[in-house]
Each structure stands twice: as structure tokens, then as C-alpha cells.
Amino acid sequence: GEPTFEKSEVEDKIFTWPDLVFSEFICMVLLTVVMVVWSIALPAPLEEPANPAVAPNPSKAPWYFLGLQEMLVYFDPWMAGVVLPGLIILGL
Incomplete structure (x- = not known):
């Protein structure tokens, strides 16, 4: 007979482990090797x-x-040293 709805839904999914994590690990290792060789x-x-x-x-x-x-x-010392950095810190 035909597979049930739940079974076909599970077959369509890709699991995080090992599919996604393994491919990200391979990319990380390759990028590390490239950076070491480049350096x-x-x-x-x-x-x-x-x-x-x-x-x-x-x-x-x-x-x-x-x-x-x-x-x-470029600016007055009071403006460049106190006012602008203060506004930047307050904006964070």
C-alpha cells in the first residue's frame, strides 16, 4: 500500500545532525587550512x-x-573629546 502521511513527511526532512553539522565542520576545517597556508x-x-x-x-x-x-x-576639543563620544556611548 501507500506510505502514510507521517512517513512521507519524515523522509522529506534533512536532519541537523549529521547532514548540516558535518558540512559546516568540513567548511570550517577547509577555511582554517586556507588561512594557515595563506599566513x-x-x-x-x-x-x-x-x-x-x-x-x-x-x-x-x-x-x-x-x-x-x-x-x-576637525572639531573643537570639547566637542570631539566629550560631546561626540558621549553621544556615541548613549546611543549604544
Whole structure:
């Protein structure tokens, strides 16, 4: 006879394990291998060792303060250092 409605519905489904999880795992492993090979193949742009007696000109802040330092060039210090960062924090 014909299969029941419930049986045909189960055959149409794809299960998360092992179908989806296994394919995502294979993609993750392949991407990791590509990133490792790429990082080994490309040379690292190393500069000379740091000299504490000489500061770079112009002196720059760490990357996480660089936006604030650049805003000081274009805006009033009160606006760039207090008001705009305060609005950003309040907006979060």
C-alpha cells in the first residue's frame, strides 16, 4: 500500500545532525587550512625594533583611540573629546 502521511513527511526532512553539522565542520576545517597556508605564504611586514629615544613623527594613538585623535583635528576639543563620544556611548 501507500506510505502514510507521517512517513512521507519524515523522509522529506534533512536532519541537523549529521547532514548540516558535518558540512559546516568540513567548511570550517577547509577555511582554517586556507588561512594557515595563506599566513605562512605571506611575509609579515616587520619594521625595525622600537627605539624608545625616538618617537615617530607624527605620534599616533593606539588603533582604538585613533578615531578620537582624528576627530580632534576637525572639531573643537570639547566637542570631539566629550560631546561626540558621549553621544556615541548613549546611543549604544
